Amino acid sequence: MGRIDSERNSWGALTAVNDFSGGLLPVLNWYAPSLTSAKETGLAAQSVANIAYFLKAGQNDQAIASGPMAEVVQHSTQHWPDSDLTAVATYLKDMASKSSQVALKAPYESMKKSTTSVRVLSQGAKIYEQHCEQCHQAQGQGVPGAYPALANNRAVLLNDPTNLVQTVLYGGYPAATQLNPRPYGMPPYILELDDREIAAVLTHLRTQWGHQAAEVTPLQVNRIRALQGQ
Numbered sequence: 001m002g003r004i005d006s007e008r009n010s011w012g013a014l015t016a017v018n019d020f021s022g023g024l025l026p027v028l029n030w031y032a033p034s035l036t037s038a039k040e041t042g043l044a045a046q047s048v049a050n051i052a053y054f055l056k057a058g059q060n061d062q063a064i065a066s067g068p069m070a071e072v073v074q075h076s077t078q079h080w081p082d083s084d085l086t087a088v089a090t091y092l093k094d095m096a097s098k099s100s101q102v103a104l105k106a107p108y109e110s111m112k113k114s115t116t117s118v119r120v121l122s123q124g125a126k127i128y129e130q131h132c133e134q135c136h137q138a139q140g141q142g143v144p145g146a147y148p149a150l151a152n153n154r155a156v157l158l159n160d161p162t163n164l165v166q167t168v169l170y171g172g173y174p175a176a177t178q179l180n181p182r183p184y185g186m187p188p189y190i191l192e193l194d195d196r197e198i199a200a201v202l203t204h205l206r207t208q209w210g211h212q213a214a215e216v217t218p219l220q221v222n223r224i225r226a227l228q229g230q
Helices: 048-057 067-075 082-098 118-131 162-170 195-207 218-228
Strands: 023-025 030-032
Touching (some): 030 162, 048 067, 118 195, 162 218
16 A cells, blocks of 8 residues: 555655655656545544455445556455455554644645636536536535545545546546446546636535635646646
8 A cells, every 4th residue: 555655756766665645646647645644535534344345345435446546456455355455454544543644734725715716616617517417416415336426525625636637637437346346437528628627627626515625727737637648
């Protein structure tokens, strides 16, 4: 787990073997959330059984594995014996519970004074209604067992919006596992939505349903889109 979720230096090497503070993965351009943060993963508040189930099924009632983590589950952890899954889950929960780093970063860079224009918010709401609402529902509650809830979703509220942008650009494809052999996926919108539209709909997600996360800008979207072209 540390080899996926720990922050790496400019050479791609781990900064510390037991460092689970997360960070942006070089080349892959995905953000690995901190395993010690109550805001980013919340492992301390989850049961050992729930964490183990995530590693085996690729999802639980708290999260769905996506990006590089989906590959880890599909090709590795789903095949582990239950005893190993329980042991790792116990370690992760214990580490998160004891960690003094539960607030490594300011929770969500909340917008003390909203600078997001009415135009952007209106555009984001319209795009959400056209492209997202059918699956994720009007209030972001999702459909249990099929489409994840976006309301109060830690992945939606991460300070770094990289994973959100990646998912909208290139689609979201959970791990296919024995416990979830035909997961519901999300189509890519790289050719359908431009940078401003993606920024607007993601800002909508991060400012609705009681959310107070920072606005996503077209420049952030453009940079992530450009990185994948390298």
